Amino acid sequence: GxxxxxxxxxxxxxxxxxxxxxxxxxxxxxxGWIGAVVVMSLAETILFPTMNVHIDRLAPKHLRGAYFGAASFYDLGFAFAPLGGGIILDHLGGYWLFIIGALLSLVVIYLYSILEKLPRPDFAALKLD
Structure with a gap:
């Protein structure tokens, strides 16, 4: 509900x-590592399908493909995450790698909290030539 x-x-x-x-x-x-990974897996199990449903409901019908196309840019994260994570590990260590991950997740929570307050364009009124 x-x-x-x-x-x-x-x-x-x-x-x-x-x-x-x-x-x-x-x-x-x-x-401890096993427990943390189980919690992370549970989070991913909730997040990935729910975010896809959210994109589907957020997108206007005539722009649904464009929204999913733009959302697929997260795949770049899969390519660059090992490089970025390796740099953080090399310079700051494992503790900071996970703390930075937690902080970035908090930023995303904040962005989702203001999402409904942001203005959206009126796609029906726009003329697409």
């Missing part, structure tokens, strides 16, 4: 929890 945005924010909070857990987990606490 929760809105899509609230479900996404809940999934993001689980992701924040897993990132902070990973940041503070002792290196030799095996079950």
């Amino acid at each position: 929760y809105s899509l945005v609230h479900r996404i924010q809940f999934g993001l909070m689980l992701l924040v929890c897993s990132q902070v857990w990973l940041a503070y987990n002792p290196i030799d606490l095996f079950w």
Whole structure:
């Protein structure tokens, strides 16, 4: 019975929890790592399909393909994440890698909280020649 945005924010909070857990987990606490990864997997299980449904509902019918095309740019993250993560690991260490991940997730939670307040163009009134 929760809105899509609230479900996404809940999934993001689980992701924040897993990132902070990973940041503070002792290196030799095996079950701590397993627990954090389980929480992260649960967050991803909630987030990925819910975000796709949200994009589908957000997009005007005649621009749905463009919205999903623009949303697919997240695939670039899969390509650049190892490079960015490696640079952070090399310069700052594992603790900061997970803290930065948690902070970025908090930024996304904030962006979802202001999403409904942002103005949207009236696509019906626009003439597309």
